[in-house]
Amino acid sequence: MIQAVVKRVKSIPEAFEKASGHSGPLYYLAGGTDLVCKAKDRLLPPALWLDISGIEELTGIKDEGDSIHIGSLVTHTALSEHPLIKKYAPALSDAASQVGSPQIRNRGTIGGNSGNASPAGDCVTALYTLDTTIHLECPAGPRSLPLEKFFTGPGKTVCKEKEIITGFSFPKKEGARGCFLKLGQRKTLAISKVSLALSCTLEVGRLHDVKIALGAVAPTVIHAPRCEEMLAGKELNDSLIAESGTLIQTESCPIDDLRSTEGYRCKMTGVLMERALKKVALWK
């Protein structure tokens, strides 16, 4: 049985009002695909759940001129299908299309995927390659910070008590290319053993704006700065692809766990790096 009292709220002020009169544990319910599982596994204390899934202002994907804004309640299905995400953030659209299963993607949200702070979060890995800013709001007011500063460890973030993730934004880049690749026990409903997101542009055969992120190989999603630097401005050819596949294996610090081993994960970052660059080279 789920040990919670669930209250539906229609706006952020209403959420804060209900939260302020409550002193015990509090969780915000968005899609519920993680929260409900954790509650059923008895990993959560009895708590007040504020159901924010009906808050209109947290929905939608908007073109804001120089940047794209994604509301925290946007589902993985919406992300994977939206033309603005496909055009300006192909790695994110690719990642969203591979989360969980169709049923999970129809309910799970990008805000929840971030708030959950799994180092294997597929959408988070893609967001790392987009210079993403995360937007938060607590009763004292809103704040924004680079996504990389939001995560502090597995399941841990800088989110303050009662703070809500309101959305994400990233700068638009014309000619954006990118992809997201992951390895798991099976294609559907498997937490990634290792994942890689790549975003870049390609001008006259040369790579620019290269951003690479790795999932499930460190306590949080991480960048691969040596590889990003090595690839910047270079001509995309077979020898560069092979070189990057070797270099990236030095950039992570994975662990052995029930899903995979340190050695396998390291080796596979190289395989995924090479596959990602080949995908970008054959971009249509």
Add this chain to the structure above:
Amino acid sequence: MLSEKVKVSFILNGSPVEVEVPSHHTLLEVLRERLNLTGTKEGCGKGECGACTVLMNGEPVCSCMLMITQVEGAEILTIEGLGDLENPHPIQRAFMENGAIQCGFCTPGFIMTAYALLMKNPNPDRKQIKEALSGNICRCTGYMKIEEAVMNAAREVK
């Protein structure tokens, strides 16, 4: 604290309903235990098997992970809204005719997911069917006959 009730109104199989239930109940619990609609099954209870799939505003979702408060104002379609013994839906008939059922436990979930697919894409190829059904697990029939049933149903639904 844990017995607080909520009133929730939604459209269920085409008709408006209002329920007053404990706020920590899932849609699956309300369907099966309050509304006696036992066609929707509970398998894993954690969104991994798809046995509890219903359509929410036309999209397949796991009713075992949907809190009842989240259903307010939504349109819910369950297997009971699709057809019955006297008048089965073409997808239900196709599952029976193709032997795409053995124990039948996963069948309502598969049929609801297949229905959502065919409403969006009346001409799916085998790859699209596999992708659409990838969140549903069957442990006895195997997937070939299920795919076959959806292919045949697509021809009939057109």
